[in-house]
Amino acid sequence: MEAAYKTETLRKKIPTLELSGETQLPESTNCMACSEDGRYLSLGHSQGLSVWCASSLICIAEWLQDRLEVTSIQITSMAEKVYLLGTVDDMGVARVFAYHCERIHLLSVINIMENINTRIICLTFELSEGGGYGAASFSCNGSVWLEVCHFPSEAWLKELEIAESKKQEPNSSEDVDVNWSPVAVVIKIKPPRIPGTTLDDPLEVLQMPAFFTNCLALDVITSSSHQWDEQSSDTDVGKTNESPRRCTQHFLLPCGFIKPNSQPAGFPIAVGVWWSGSHNLFQYLLQKNPKNKADVEPVPDVLWPNAKEILCSAVSRCTRYVALGLEDGLVCVWDRQSASPLPVVSVSAADSAFCRMQIVDYCPKSADDSQTFTAAKVSLLVLCKSGVIHTVTTGRGGQPCTAQLNERPNDSGELQTVTASVRFLQSLLLVVQRNGKIFLQDVIKKTIVCFLILPATHLIASPCTPVYVLDTKQQTLFIKGDPELSCNASSKGGSQSQLFIFHFGEPDIFKKNIVSLPDSPGQQNTPSCATLEESCSLYLQQRALSVDERHKAITQTWKQLQETAVAVEQRHSRAAAS
Numbered sequence: 001m002e003a004a005y006k007t008e009t010l011r012k013k014i015p016t017l018e019l020s021g022e023t024q025l026p027e028s029t030n031c032m033a034c035s036e037d038g039r040y041l042s043l044g045h046s047q048g049l050s051v052w053c054a055s056s057l058i059c060i061a062e063w064l065q066d067r068l069e070v071t072s073i074q075i076t077s078m079a080e081k082v083y084l085l086g087t088v089d090d091m092g093v094a095r096v097f098a099y100h101c102e103r104i105h106l107l108s109v110i111n112i113m114e115n116i117n118t119r120i121i122c123l124t125f126e127l128s129e130g131g132g133y134g135a136a137s138f139s140c141n142g143s144v145w146l147e148v149c150h151f152p153s154e155a156w157l158k159e160l161e162i163a164e165s166k167k168q169e170p171n172s173s174e175d176v177d178v179n180w181s182p183v184a185v186v187i188k189i190k191p192p193r194i195p196g197t198t199l200d201d202p203l204e205v206l207q208m209p210a211f212f213t214n215c216l217a218l219d220v221i222t223s224s225s226h227q228w229d230e231q232s233s234d235t236d237v238g239k240t241n242e243s244p245r246r247c248t249q250h251f252l253l254p255c256g257f258i259k260p261n262s263q264p265a266g267f268p269i270a271v272g273v274w275w276s277g278s279h280n281l282f283q284y285l286l287q288k289n290p291k292n293k294a295d296v297e298p299v300p301d302v303l304w305p306n307a308k309e310i311l312c313s314a315v316s317r318c319t320r321y322v323a324l325g326l327e328d329g330l331v332c333v334w335d336r337q338s339a340s341p342l343p344v345v346s347v348s349a350a351d352s353a354f355c356r357m358q359i360v361d362y363c364p365k366s367a368d369d370s371q372t373f374t375a376a377k378v379s380l381l382v383l384c385k386s387g388v389i390h391t392v393t394t395g396r397g398g399q400p401c402t403a404q405l406n407e408r409p410n411d412s413g414e415l416q417t418v419t420a421s422v423r424f425l426q427s428l429l430l431v432v433q434r435n436g437k438i439f440l441q442d443v444i445k446k447t448i449v450c451f452l453i454l455p456a457t458h459l460i461a462s463p464c465t466p467v468y469v470l471d472t473k474q475q476t477l478f479i480k481g482d483p484e485l486s487c488n489a490s491s492k493g494g495s496q497s498q499l500f501i502f503h504f505g506e507p508d509i510f511k512k513n514i515v516s517l518p519d520s521p522g523q524q525n526t527p528s529c530a531t532l533e534e535s536c537s538l539y540l541q542q543r544a545l546s547v548d549e550r551h552k553a554i555t556q557t558w559k560q561l562q563e564t565a566v567a568v569e570q571r572h573s574r575a576a577a578s
Contacts, residue, residue, distance in 0.1 A: 014439075014448050014449075014450060014451060015449075015450045015451075015507075015509055016450060016451045016452075016453055017440075017450050017451070017452050017453075017502055017504075017507060018507075019453075019454070019455065019500060019501070019502065020476070020501045020502055020503040020506075021057070021500075021501040022455075022481075022498045022499060022500045022501065023057045023498065023499050024496050024497075024498060024499075025043070025045075025480060025496065025497045025498060025499050026043060026045040026046075026050060026059075027045060027046055027496075027497075028045050028046035028069065029043050029044070029045040029467060029480060029497060029499075030044050030045060030046075030069065030070060030071050030072075030467065031043070031044040031070065031071060031072055031073045031467060032044070032073065032467060032468070032469050032478065032480070033073050033074050033075045033469055034054060034075070034469045034470070034471045034478070035054075035075050035076070035077060035083055036076065036077055036129065036473075037077060037473060038054055038471045038472065038473025038474045039053070039054055039055075039473075040052065040053065040054055040060075040075065040083065040099070041053075041054050041057075041469070041478065042073050042074075042075040042085055042099075043073070044070030044071065044072065044073035044087055045069075045070060046068075046069050046070075047064045047065060047066060047068060047069075048062060048063045048064040048065050048068060048070060049062065049063055049070050049073060049085065049087060049097070049104070050062035050063075050104075051075075051083075051085075051099050051104060054471060054474060054476075054478075055474070057499070057501075060102050061099060061102050061103055061104045062104065063097060063104040063106065068089050068090075069089055069090040070087050070088070070089050070090075071088055071089060071090050072087060072088040072124075072125065073085065073086070073087050074086045074087075074125075074126065074127050075099075076127050076128070076129055076130060076131045077130070077131070078098070078130065078131035078153055078156070078157070079153075079157055081100070081101075082098060082099070082100050082157060082160065083098065083099040083100075083131075084096065084097070084098055084099075084127060084131035084151070085097040085098070085099060085104070086125050086126070086127040086134060087125070088122050088124070088125050091113075091121075092111075092119070092120075092121030092122045092123070092139075093109065093110075093111060093112075093113065093122060094109075094110035094111055094122040094125040094134075094136050095108065095109050095110065096108045096110065096134065096151070096183070098156060098160055100160045100163075100164065101160075101164050101167075103164075103167070105160065105163065105178070105180075107156060107180045108180060108182065108183050110122065110125070110134070110136055110149065110183070111136070111138060118140060118141065119140065120138050120139075120140045121138065121139045121140065122136050122137070122138055123137045123138065123139055123144075123246070124136065124137045126249070126251075128251040128267070128268050129251070129266070130266050130267055131151060131153060132150065132151060132153060132267045132268070133148055133149065133150055133151065133186070133251065133267075133268060133271075133286065134148070134149045134151060134183070135147070135148045135149075135249050135251070135271060136149070137246070137247050137249070143190075144190075144191065144245055144246070144247070145188060145189060145190045145191075146188070146189040146190075146247050146249060146273060147185050147187070147188050147189075148185070148186045148187045148188075148189075148249075148271055148284075148286060149183040149184065149185055149186065150183065150184045150185075150186045150286070151183055152181040152182075152183070152184070155181035156180065156181060159178055159179075159180055159181065162178065163178045166178075186286050186287070187271070187284055187286065187287070187298050188298070189247075189273055189282075189284060189298060190297070191245045191247070191275050192219065192275070192278070192280070192282075219275075219277065219278045219279055219280060245275045245276045245277060245278075246275070246276045247273055247274070247275050247276070248273070248274055248312075248313055249271050249272065249273045250271065250272045250313065250315040250319070250322065251268035251270075251271055251319070252268055252269065252270040252271060252272050252283065252315070252319045252322075252336070253266070253267075253268055253269065253318065253319040254269050255318075255319060255320050255336040255337055268286060268319075269285065269286055270283050270284060270285050270286060270301070271283070271284050271286060272315070272322055273300075274310045274313060274324075277309060278309065278310055279305060279306045279307070279308065279309055279310065280303055280304065280305050280306065280310075281303070281304040281306070281310065281313075281322065281324060281334070282300035282302070282303055282304075283300055283301060283302035283303075283304075284298055284300050284301065285301050302339065304322075304334050304341075306324060306326055306332055307326070307330070308326035308327040308328055308330055309326065309327045310324050310325070310326060311325045311326060311327060311353055311354045311355070312324075312325040312354050312355060312356055312357050313325065313357070314357045314358050314359045314380065315359065316359045316378070317359075319336070320335065320336050320337055321333050321334070321335060321336070321342075321359060321378050322334045322336065323357055323359055323378065323380055325354035325357045325382055326354075327353065328346075329346055329347040329348065329354070330344055330345070330346055330347070331344065331345040331346075331347060331357075331380065331382060331392050331394070332344050332345075333378050333380075333394055342378060342394045342395055342396065342400075343394050343395075343400050345392050345394050345400040345402060347382060347390050347392065347402050348402075348404075352384040352385045352386030352388060352408075353384065353385055354382055354383070354384055354385075355383055355384065355385045356382075356383040356419070357380055357381065357382045357383065358380065358381045358419070358420070358421055359378060359379070359380050360379040360380065360381060360421045377393055377394070377395035377398070378393070378394055378395055379391065379392070379393045380392040380393075381405075381419060381421060381429065381443070383416065383419050386408050386409075387406075387408060387409040387414065387415040387416055388404060388405075388406060388407070388408050389404075389405040389406050389416070389419055389429075390402055390403065390404055390405065391403045391405055391443055399552075405429075405441070405443055405446055406441075406446070411435075412434060413433065413434045413435035414433050414434070414435060414437075415433065415434050416431055416432065416433055417432050417433065417434055417463060417464050417465065417466060418430060418431065418432035418466060418468070419431055420470065422440070422470065422504070423470075423472050424472050424475050424504070424514060424515060425440070425475075425504060425510060425513040425514060425515070426513045426514075426515045427442055427443050427444050427513065428440050428441065428442060428443070428449060428510075428513055429441045429442075429443050430470070430477070432460065432463065432466050432468070433463070434463050434464055435463070436459050436460045436463045437451070438451065438452040438453070438454075438460070438479070439451045439452060440452070449509065449510075450507075450509060452477070452502050454481050454500055455481075456484065457483060457484055458481035458482060458483055458484055458498055458500070459481060459482055459483075459484050460479065460480075460481060460482075461480040461481055461482040461497060462482075466479060466480070467479070467480040468480065474503070474505075475503065475504045475505040475514070476501060476502065476503050476504065476505075477501070477502040477504070478499055478500070478501055479499075479500050479502075480497055480498070480499060480500075481497065481498050481499075481500050482497050483496070483497070
């Protein structure tokens, strides 16, 4: 009782952000997204999707279809006043739409269900920024794979203009028939395997000469080791686990000595992929398959091996840094500029594994910081399954540091379902808990800055998976709220779900935290190299600047080895004496 009283007293001293507005949502709104320029909201709901003006909250256009429930949606700008939308419905069908001149056009269905017995289900679908590519992971009869599609942007823009001109003609019908250009599959990636190799004797696999094959063998042996122990009497000993593996992919912009071939600025040139249970991160160039070789297995152009299994990942906005959360509390950040890792960080999270991580792109710089790669620092937020959040900072020429942001929650209701860095508010973190509480937390002072409270008539919709979006341009949070069952249905808002709006740019409590951000990843200062020789030269400079740091690490490692050797020798002596 005393602890609860202190908590309530502390909460009363913390300011509350006033609600800026609300509006009624379409029935069964499952997801929402905001365009990069902050002009439009896209909503996925029962019977289709709709596009809203983000400032006036007026529905501008909608696309409806009976017995269809959109469960995932994304929006990105393809050209001036033209936006591309990617959706997945409750049947696992992915679609691509275009919003143009206050109309929504269905451009392509990515996985058409031709045979009900071999249904290809889309698990995830992601559009690249700028709408040049789409990455979809599929599942069918126990098999999983990733497909990256190239969108014919220029052809679609011309076809949209033709469709609009037909709409303007007198006596034109509401539906205009347009033969939209088809999407092209650039690359199809399956979970890595070792062809022609059985695992009856794992030592034989490790003795294979190819380094690349040995890296793959590490994944297979690790994921199969439990089976050798549990099924030692089975005739299928050593076979790999055939349960579906999930993949995580990230679109990667040009970086290092890899340059795009006739690719528009701001478009990705590669995709980074890792599979559940894997130690390895792969990078595949987005090149079209040669003719008559559609079934050829693609080979990654870069492989980043890691000492432990990958649990989660994040990519910086400029895609130079790829951060990996590994088993045993390890964080590894790969620098694509030099193709080498930053110092690996060990986080004291032995009691709980990592589940999510995010790179904080904006970090305050001192006047002495140069704009070269040598002074680059990477800051991350790492969330553990136990609910503990850690901040991690690593970089060249300095000692990595970590800090625990909160204590492990005693109540399951205090577990975080959302931990998002607010890009336009320096050092502030948006937190949503299972119990429905929303607040902003200062990651440096480790204090709650303010609470965001919905009206008493409503609660956060599905607090375990809240439907929300942060508009970085308007510095606004949009979040869905459902009616409180205990309240009268005739009260304000009725029985419908509402969209609640919180503006962060107006209150004085945030003015010191507001920062200006670059409009695109390309505006960030990311050095590049024209040749392999220049990249090697940069790497050697990094090595020279980190001599002291590496010397300290080696000294510490030898000290730990010596202490371990003494402890083992003492243990053996005691065992022999007994």
